[in-house]
Amino acid sequence: MAHRVAGRWQVGILGSERFVALARQAPASVVGADEKTLFAANHEAASAALPVDTGLALPVNAAATVGWGGGPHANDGRGSLYSSLDFGGTGTEIRTAAAGRVYRACVDAGSSATALILVVHANGYTTGYYHLNQRSGFPADGTAVDLGYYLGTAGTNTACGGSANGAHVHFTLRSGDRDNLAFESVVGKTIGGWTFHTNGSNYDGYATHGDRKSQDGGSLYNYGRYSGPGPFAGTVNSSNGANIRYNTNTSTSSVMYTAPNGRGLAISCKTTGSTVNGSTTWYRLTDADHVAASLVTTSATIPTC
Numbered sequence: 001m002a003h004r005v006a007g008r009w010q011v012g013i014l015g016s017e018r019f020v021a022l023a024r025q026a027p028a029s030v031v032g033a034d035e036k037t038l039f040a041a042n043h044e045a046a047s048a049a050l051p052v053d054t055g056l057a058l059p060v061n062a063a064a065t066v067g068w069g070g071g072p073h074a075n076d077g078r079g080s081l082y083s084s085l086d087f088g089g090t091g092t093e094i095r096t097a098a099a100g101r102v103y104r105a106c107v108d109a110g111s112s113a114t115a116l117i118l119v120v121h122a123n124g125y126t127t128g129y130y131h132l133n134q135r136s137g138f139p140a141d142g143t144a145v146d147l148g149y150y151l152g153t154a155g156t157n158t159a160c161g162g163s164a165n166g167a168h169v170h171f172t173l174r175s176g177d178r179d180n181l182a183f184e185s186v187v188g189k190t191i192g193g194w195t196f197h198t199n200g201s202n203y204d205g206y207a208t209h210g211d212r213k214s215q216d217g218g219s220l221y222n223y224g225r226y227s228g229p230g231p232f233a234g235t236v237n238s239s240n241g242a243n244i245r246y247n248t249n250t251s252t253s254s255v256m257y258t259a260p261n262g263r264g265l266a267i268s269c270k271t272t273g274s275t276v277n278g279s280t281t282w283y284r285l286t287d288a289d290h291v292a293a294s295l296v297t298t299s300a301t302i303p304t305c
Contacts, residue, residue: 001014001018001019001022001023001026001031002022003022003025003026010022013179013180013181014039014118014120014126014176014180014181015042015043015046015126015174015175015176015177015180015181015182016043016176016177016178016179016180016181017043017178019039019043019176020039020040020043023035023036023039023040024036024040031142032142034101034144035101035142038100038101038120038122039120041122042120042121042122042123042124042125042126042176043124043176044124045122045123045124046124046125046175046176046177047124047176047177047178048124050123050124050125050175050184051123052188052189052190052195053189053190054123054125054173054189054190054191055098055121055123055125055225056097056098056121056125056127056173056191056192056225057095057097057098057147057148057191057192057222057223057224057225058087058097058191058192058194058220058222058224059087059094059095059096059097059127059129059151059169059171060087060088060092060093060094060095060222061093061095061148061222062148062222062224063221063222063224063288064221064222065219065220065221065222066087066088066092066219066220066222067087067088067089067217067218067219068085068086068087068207068214068216068217068218068219068220069086069087069089069166069168069216069217070084070085070086070168070170070203070216071085071196071198071199071203071204071205071206071215071216072084072085072185072186072187072196072197072198072202072203072205073085073086073202073203074183074202075170075172075183076162077162077202077203078202079202081183081185082185082186082187082198082202082205083172083173083174083183083184083185083186084170084171084172084173084183084186085171085186085191085196086168086169086170086171086203087154087168087169087171087220088154088167088168088169089154089166089167089168090153090154090166090167091153091154091167092153092154092167092168092169093150093152093153094129094132094150094151094152094153094154094169095147095148095149095150095151096119096127096145096146096147096148096149096151097119097127097147097171097191097192097225098119098121098123098125098127098147098225099121099122099144099145099146099147100119100120100121100122100126100127100144100145101119101120101142101143101144101145102117102118102119102139102141102142102143102145102149102151103117103118103119103120103141103142104116104117104138104141105117105118105128105160106159106160107159115130115131115132115157115158115159115160116128116129116130116159116160117129117130117132117134117151117152118174119145124175124176125173125174125175125184126174126175126176126181127171127172127173127174128170128171128172128173128174129151129152129169129170129171130157130160130162130169130170130171130172131154131155131156131157131158131164131167131168131169131170132151132152132153132154132155132157132169133152133153133154133155133157134151134152135150135151135152135153138152147224147225153167154167154168154169155167173185173186173189173191187205192220192222192223192224192225193209193221193222193223193224193287193288194207194208194209194214194220194223195207195208195209203216204216207220209221209223209256209287210244210256210257210259210287210289211257211258211259212256212257221246223287223288223289224288229268229269229303230266230267230268230269230286230300230302230303231266231267231268231286232266232267232268232298232300232302233264233265233266233267233298233299233300234264234265234266234267234283234296234297234298234300235262235263235264235265235296235297235298236259236260236261236262236263236265236291236295236296237261237295237296237297238261238295239261240258240261241258241259241260241261241263241295242258242259242263242265242291242292242295242296243255243258243291243292243295244256244257244258244259244285244289244290244291245289245290245291246289246290247273247290248271248272248273248274248282248290249273249274250273250274250276251274253290256289259291265283265285265291265296266285266286266287267283267284267285267286267296267298267300267302268283268284268285268286268305269283269284269302269303269304269305270282270283270284270293270302270303270304270305271283271284271290271304271305273290273292274292276292276294276295277292277294277295278294279292279293279294281293281294283296283298283302284305
């Protein structure tokens with residue numbers, strides 16, 4: 001954002017206090033009222049302690065499995081601030097990780113193809129999507145988009161520099177500070193139901209979900225982001241533990257992991273499924289997993305999904 005005053009330009013970088021101030025002063029023809037509100041909310045949230053659970057999904061279709069070929073790594077692949085993850089392959093549809101407003105941050109010279117897309121979210125985070133083959137009819141900068149909005153397919157576009165060894169999306173996490181939009185480490189953050197970890201070097205890491213572990217080079221199921229009721233506290237009350245499943249059908253859903261007796265669970269709502277210990281009631285957890293209600297104790301009144 002730039003404003004010329006007395007022959008000199010005042011410049012604010014996205015995420016900074018000056019950017020928010022300049023946006024607030026800008027005419028509606030340059031920055032709409034809703035954008036002004038979003039930029040202020042994003043900066044205010046980023047100025048506080050950002051939650052470890054980012055509230056973001058993986059940048060692909062919900063309830064889908066995606067390969068991830070690059071563990072936590074620096075944006076340039078060489079630094080020590082691991083802000084980035086690589087997902088997908090040729091043809092993978094890349095989608096917004098949460099609702100926000102979309103901006104093209106880098107456009108290939110002489111072309112309408114965008115290699116780098118940023119989505120600003122009200123929760124303090126801004127997500128970046130690089131190497132994309134842009135979808136046709138891409139919306140104008142500042143357009144509001146929902147969670148899961150289709151951005152394009154994973155590609156090898158390097159109009160903004162860098163390199164791409166095979167089609168993928170270079171997914172980055174950023175947050176604003178006093179001076180600019182800074183890269184934010186993905187290590188220890190939960191995205192799409194998975195918490196990401198590093199083994200100590202670029203591209204070498206793993207992700208955990210409950211008791212499950214996936215090494216980079218494997219695949220991850222996109223649990224999306226929690227947006228339901230609750231959460232309501234529950235506790236496993238079974239000496240053999242409670243099997244956690246993708247869905248409520250014990251015949252079609254394999255056991256993801258077994259939560260031990262006494263393990264606390266975050267419940268979202270209740271539904272029905274296979275009979276377990278004489279009951280067909282199941283709880284949907286806040287990460288979209290399911291557990292038989294007969295194996296869990298809770299004092300809360302759980303709403304129906």
